[in-house]
Amino acid sequence: MKPSLLLCVLSLSLATTPALLPAGARAAAEPATASQGALSETDRLSALLADLTTFRADVRQLITESSGGVLEESDILFMLKRPHGFYWETLAPFAELIVTNGDTLWNYQPDLLQLTIDDWNPDESELAAQLLGGETEAIADDYSIQAVPVSDDDWEFVLRPLDPASLYERVMLYFTDNLLESILLINTNGQRTLWEFYNRQINEPIDDAVFTFDPPEDNFLDVIDNRTAAHDETDQL
Numbered sequence: 001m002k003p004s005l006l007l008c009v010l011s012l013s014l015a016t017t018p019a020l021l022p023a024g025a026r027a028a029a030e031p032a033t034a035s036q037g038a039l040s041e042t043d044r045l046s047a048l049l050a051d052l053t054t055f056r057a058d059v060r061q062l063i064t065e066s067s068g069g070v071l072e073e074s075d076i077l078f079m080l081k082r083p084h085g086f087y088w089e090t091l092a093p094f095a096e097l098i099v100t101n102g103d104t105l106w107n108y109q110p111d112l113l114q115l116t117i118d119d120w121n122p123d124e125s126e127l128a129a130q131l132l133g134g135e136t137e138a139i140a141d142d143y144s145i146q147a148v149p150v151s152d153d154d155w156e157f158v159l160r161p162l163d164p165a166s167l168y169e170r171v172m173l174y175f176t177d178n179l180l181e182s183i184l185l186i187n188t189n190g191q192r193t194l195w196e197f198y199n200r201q202i203n204e205p206i207d208d209a210v211f212t213f214d215p216p217e218d219n220f221l222d223v224i225d226n227r228t229a230a231h232d233e234t235d236q237l
Contacts, residue, residue: 041145041146041147041157042136042137042140042145044157045136045147045157045173046136046137048155048175048178049136049180051203052082052202052203053081053082053203054079054080054081054082054201054202054203054204054205054206055078055079055080055180055200055201055202055203056079056080056200056201056204056206057078057197057201058075058076058077058078058197058198058199059075059076059078059195059198060073060074060075060076060194060195060196060198061073061074061075061076061090061193061194061195062193062194062196063191063192063193063194064191064192065190065191066189066190066191066192067190071191073093074090074091074094075090075091076088076089076090076091076195077089077091078197079210079211081206081208081210081211083102084101084102084103084120084211085100085101085102085206085208085210085211086098086099086100086211087099087210087211094111095110095111096108096110097213099210099211099212099213100211101208101211101212102120103120104117104119104120104212104227105117105119105120106213108215112222113218113220113221113222114221114222114224115213115215115221115222115223115224116224116226117223117224117225117226117227118226118227119226119227119228131173131183142162142163142166143159143160143161143162143171144160144162145158145159146158146159146160150174153176153177153178154174154175154176155174155175155178156172156173156175157172157173157174158170158171158172159171159172159173166188167188168185168186168187168188169186169187169188170185171183171184171186172185172186179200179202180197181196181197182194182195182196182197183195
């Protein structure tokens with residue numbers, strides 16, 4: 001979704017850094033076993049995400065460079081409501097909000113006094129948004145999916161892009177007790193972004209109003225409205 005967070009981040013080298021993986025994760029190169037039963041790799045991932053209608057969690061984001069040095073560590077509040085509600089609020093170290101209701105995408109940066117408004121296009125949404133939105137069939141068109149069983153209720157999924165020009169080298173999702181615990185993205189330049197989900201609340205009510213942003217009344221707020229309707233209105237003036 002957001003270029004600086006969820007695209008390079010938000011936006012996953014066969015040998016992953018152990019410190020970035022959840023405890024007990026198996027090597028990504030291990031083949032999926034017969035314990036998956038009759039489900040395909042994509043169906044297995046779909047099954048784990050299928051019953052997710054709302055999801056709220058605190059997120060620890062860690063971005064590291066290829067040498068292992070920490071570039072950024074952030075605390076984030078994340079909320080999801082299918083089919084199109086997506087809320088990503090960076091609380092520290094720098095406040096920022098990215099939210100969409102499925103029609104409009106708002107990116108509010110209070111420290112910069114800037115609000116950018118765009119049309120929401122699900123076909124151009126970041127991989128993480130597609131994953132959490134359950135769009136596994138669309139993802140399977142662009143990625144090979146490998147399922148690695150860790151235990152009966154713990155799974156690791158490894159996604160490798162089919163397009164050699166992709167931003168990512170690999171994306172890894174780890175489920176414990178059949179709940180999403182972390183997402184690791186490894187860029188082709190070696191940069192890694194880890195999202196760890198804590199205090200997860202599954203299928204609890206979330207008001208639709210959460211996914212609509214009302215700009216604060218501030219004469220100094222710079223509003224950049226890129227929506228098609230806004231340009232149409234300007235052209236008619």
